[in-house]
Amino acid sequence: MNLKNFNVNKAPTPLVKIFARPYVAGDSIQAALDASRKFWDTRKICSTIDLLGEEIETDHEVQYTVDVYERLLTALGRQEFATVSLKPTQLGSHRTTDHCQKIIAGILAKAKEYGTQVTLDMEDHTLTDMTLDIFRNLKKDYPTFGTVLQSRLFRTDDDIKSIAGLNVRIRICIGIYNEPKEVALQNKPDMKRKMLEQTEILFKEGHYPEIATHDEALIDESLNLAEKLNIKKDQYEVQMLMGVPMQAYQDNLLKNGITVRLYVPFAEKWAYATAYATRRLVANPAMATYIIKNMLQKTTGKR
Numbered sequence: 001m002n003l004k005n006f007n008v009n010k011a012p013t014p015l016v017k018i019f020a021r022p023y024v025a026g027d028s029i030q031a032a033l034d035a036s037r038k039f040w041d042t043r044k045i046c047s048t049i050d051l052l053g054e055e056i057e058t059d060h061e062v063q064y065t066v067d068v069y070e071r072l073l074t075a076l077g078r079q080e081f082a083t084v085s086l087k088p089t090q091l092g093s094h095r096t097t098d099h100c101q102k103i104i105a106g107i108l109a110k111a112k113e114y115g116t117q118v119t120l121d122m123e124d125h126t127l128t129d130m131t132l133d134i135f136r137n138l139k140k141d142y143p144t145f146g147t148v149l150q151s152r153l154f155r156t157d158d159d160i161k162s163i164a165g166l167n168v169r170i171r172i173c174i175g176i177y178n179e180p181k182e183v184a185l186q187n188k189p190d191m192k193r194k195m196l197e198q199t200e201i202l203f204k205e206g207h208y209p210e211i212a213t214h215d216e217a218l219i220d221e222s223l224n225l226a227e228k229l230n231i232k233k234d235q236y237e238v239q240m241l242m243g244v245p246m247q248a249y250q251d252n253l254l255k256n257g258i259t260v261r262l263y264v265p266f267a268e269k270w271a272y273a274t275a276y277a278t279r280r281l282v283a284n285p286a287m288a289t290y291i292i293k294n295m296l297q298k299t300t301g302k303r
């Protein structure tokens with residue numbers, strides 16, 4: 001196979017399934033729990049577990065998603081290493097904000113029984129208002145509820161102002177969605193500069209930033225900033241995606257007392273897992289080469 005010409009979008013599903021492996025814990029709650037527990041037991045890495053799913057537009061599938069999250073929370077029970085992440089478009093946003101909010105409130109109530117924290121992921125800019133409205137409304141009853149802000153969006157500075165004083169757990173990232181130039185920065189270095197600026201504001205305003213990036217220089221700069229501002233190491237964390245090969249760097253962070261949390265996605269339906277992995281591979285086609293090299297090492301034993 002000529003990897004230079006490899007087109008992920010045209011790859012057959014069994015092949016994408018192979019590529020999905022490093023990024024996806026597996027096709028069951030048990031697989032997600034096993035991955036998450038192994039990260040904790042072997043390396044003291046925390047996780048946030050997410051059920052993969054594309055936009056859902058039927059009540060039946062929303063109910064299925066709620067059911068999976070309830071089973072996941074029960075299976076996790078009381079523990080200290082895993083949170084869960086969820087998306088409005090999987091949980092009733094196809095109807096109304098109120099409807100979606102009620103469904104998410106149900107999951108938060110269940111999570112509270114076990115002391116498990118929940119993060120509301122951020123999707124594309126058409127959903128930012130709805131996501132933040134739901135977040136703000138539910139944060140009153142569930143103080144540890146967290147959400148995400150994307151530095152590429154022009155509105156994010158104002159969104160940070162709007163949460164002043166709320167002491168929020170905020171995952172700050174550049175944002176995965178390609179957004180139009182009317183609403184978002186178009187150039188990655190600009191997005192990253194903005195992310196650092198916004199991390200600084202989050203630190204200064206007493207929030208708990210979850211610095212979500214694989215850019216080592218950006219993480220290093222964020223940590224230097226924390227030190228300069230006298231922010232304690234339990235007042236922020238670094239987050240990365242499971243499957244991105246950064247073990248040595250992560251171990252170094254852990255050694256320095258920084259909390260590292262991996263995004264651990266799973267799916268009960270493989271179609272969702274392959275859709276997610278396809279997006280990751282489109283975002284970083286070099287990953288295909290890395291996975292193939294890894295597989296060859298496993299079969300040949302050679303490095």
Ligand SMILES: Cc1cc2nc3c(=O)[nH]c(=O)nc-3n(C[C@H](O)[C@H](O)[C@H](O)COP(=O)(O)OP(=O)(O)OC[C@H]3O[C@@H](n4cnc5c(N)ncnc54)[C@H](O)[C@@H]3O)c2cc1C
Pocket residue numbers: 120121122123148150171173174175176177188212213214215216239240241243244245261262263280281283284287
């Ligand atoms: C824990 C977590 C949660 C997230 N949640 C959201 C969310 O709710 N909403 C949202 O819009 N976005 C979310 N994102 C995605 C994020 O916004 C970025 O799109 C993504 O992290 C890539 O940007 P980067 O900052 O890592 O920089 P990049 O410049 O993309 O990455 C830096 C380097 O890391 C490596 N790398 C990055 N990605 C991969 C990969 N997939 N495989 C292999 N190597 C890779 C490459 O070497 C790359 O050069 C999340 C990211 C993380 C880590």
